[in-house]
Amino acid sequence: MSFWDSLLYDLFPLIWSGMITGCLYALGALGLVMIFKCSKVVNFSHGNVAGLTAFLVYGLSSGMLMSLSWGAAVLVALLGAIAIAFLIYSIISPLVFESDLTSTIATLGFGLIAQGVTLLIFGADIVALDLPIPRFAVSVLGLLVTGYDLTVLAVAVVTIGALFMVIDHTKLGIAFRAISENPFAAEVCGLNLRSVHYFAWITASILGVVGALLIVPTTFLSVTTVATFMLQAFAAAVIGGFASLPGALVGGILVGVLMNLFTFYVSPEYSSTFLLAVILVALNIFPNGILQRVGGSRV
Amino acid sequence: MTELLRVADLSVTYGSGAPSVNRISFTVGEGSVVALLGANGAGKSSIMKAVSGLTPSSGAVLFNGQDIGALPARARVAKGIVYVPEGREIVGELTVRENLILGGYQKAAAERKRRIDMVLDLFPEIAEKVDRQAWRLSGGEQQMLAIGRGLVADPKLLLLDEPSLGLAPLLVRRVFDRLATIREESELAIVLVEQNLAVTMRLCDELHFLRGGRIVGHRRAEDLKDEAARQQAIDAYLGAAA
Numbered sequence: 028m029s030f031w032d033s034l035l036y037d038l039f040p041l042i043w044s045g046m047i048t049g050c051l052y053a054l055g056a057l058g059l060v061m062i063f064k065c066s067k068v069v070n071f072s073h074g075n076v077a078g079l080t081a082f083l084v085y086g087l088s089s090g091m092l093m094s095l096s097w098g099a100a101v102l103v104a105l106l107g108a109i110a111i112a113f114l115i116y117s118i119i120s121p122l123v124f125e126s127d128l129t130s131t132i133a134t135l136g137f138g139l140i141a142q143g144v145t146l147l148i149f150g151a152d153i154v155a156l157d158l159p160i161p162r163f164a165v166s167v168l169g170l171l172v173t174g175y176d177l178t179v180l181a182v183a184v185v186t187i188g189a190l191f192m193v194i195d196h197t198k199l200g201i202a203f204r205a206i207s208e209n210p211f212a213a214e215v216c217g218l219n220l221r222s223v224h225y226f227a228w229i230t231a232s233i234l235g236v237v238g239a240l241l242i243v244p245t246t247f248l249s250v251t252t253v254a255t256f257m258l259q260a261f262a263a264a265v266i267g268g269f270a271s272l273p274g275a276l277v278g279g280i281l282v283g284v285l286m287n288l289f290t291f292y293v294s295p296e297y298s299s300t301f302l303l304a305v306i307l308v309a310l311n312i313f314p315n316g317i318l319q320r321v322g323g324s325r326v
Numbered sequence: 327m328t329e330l331l332r333v334a335d336l337s338v339t340y341g342s343g344a345p346s347v348n349r350i351s352f353t354v355g356e357g358s359v360v361a362l363l364g365a366n367g368a369g370k371s372s373i374m375k376a377v378s379g380l381t382p383s384s385g386a387v388l389f390n391g392q393d394i395g396a397l398p399a400r401a402r403v404a405k406g407i408v409y410v411p412e413g414r415e416i417v418g419e420l421t422v423r424e425n426l427i428l429g430g431y432q433k434a435a436a437e438r439k440r441r442i443d444m445v446l447d448l449f450p451e452i453a454e455k456v457d458r459q460a461w462r463l464s465g466g467e468q469q470m471l472a473i474g475r476g477l478v479a480d481p482k483l484l485l486l487d488e489p490s491l492g493l494a495p496l497l498v499r500r501v502f503d504r505l506a507t508i509r510e511e512s513e514l515a516i517v518l519v520e521q522n523l524a525v526t527m528r529l530c531d532e533l534h535f536l537r538g539g540r541i542v543g544h545r546r547a548e549d550l551k552d553e554a555a556r557q558q559a560i561d562a563y564l565g566a567a568a
Contacts (some may be wrong), residue, residue: 213414217403
């Protein structure tokens, strides 16, 4: 196979599918970063809570719990995710204002509880969550584009676009950015810090559910599927600087592409090791994230 | 003059140490400017934070006759008590306009816009840079933004914490000129914390001198018009610390 053939038939498809998966990592990473930016908590329950809600969609649409339509099941699961996020933040909010570390450790506990509840209700079996995603494939300049790819891309663009719109152009977004940078200044201006934290936690949970539901069709759903997916999202957040929303987006896509290339060209066995190496290299070269810029302040 | 703020036996203690503010009492009338003067560590900023609900305190804080001691900071902002902290505390990554929106966060959109326009009229220096990130402003402009952000909240009582800190004399004069304008054109009451007696005298009606967390002296501004009287007050109340 010539170089150009290899480029056309291997590299471009790998980059394309890596970008699609990367969009999902970005959704997960954005949730982690939103919570960290404003409440300074690394939410280790993110993956397990998203996994629980993915199982909820399965249970509500498969007849295991109920036989709702797919849309109704997703709606109920989203409401469930919002309620869980609300509950978790309500319980740890006294800790959030006392110690970042304690509240981060508390999220580990909530993650384990979410995993336990999933096992209790749905068991340890691997199930298939078949979402009504258009099933077609077209060839675009030699690149095979599937209905799944376009669905993920459309949902990711709309979701991330809406998120950035809110953060950049609304009063709530100004409050979020203010609290993220200078909570004291925000409090001086009469903002309710807890309300903005709730916004971040609830938005993050919605992003997590969207990411989880879209990653599941590429694999089966087990109690660890979404938590493992969130590990890649965590890596994306770290590469993006953990406090930058655009960084999380770029980090997600980068992780998706690099993982795909490594898996294909080197070895799927060592992909997790490779991911760790990418994180270490990125942290060494860009300790504040790949989108770090030269900022400053005047006095 | 109608009493707007009454602080009675206010104490602030951080951790298990000695109180930073120890049973201090003073009042502020509507439209008046009261200055708190003292050296570093005298407890001036702690008083401001206690009155604005940003730090726990004991004693009584009455605003318009109502005990507000149990109210959180945001409820005090809603009542019209607005704090402009030492060191400006603007949000550097936000634009000037976004900082002003933050100041009027509790206001309805139309009212907020009206007040932002008013602030930009008052401070043309920042009006020219309204879409610029706040960290790019000079120190004087940042101070104007901090005061402007406080004014957008439509305060009845403005708590101004060392607005001259770190500014060149020319900028201090410019900032205090604007404060004098605000004073002339509104019924706004101000509690002004300063170390600089000369600039404070331009604005205030009365002065409280603080040392070691206690009020050690009180003077009316009209009694300190000449330099000798001012120096005498400094020597008597602040001593070598001043």
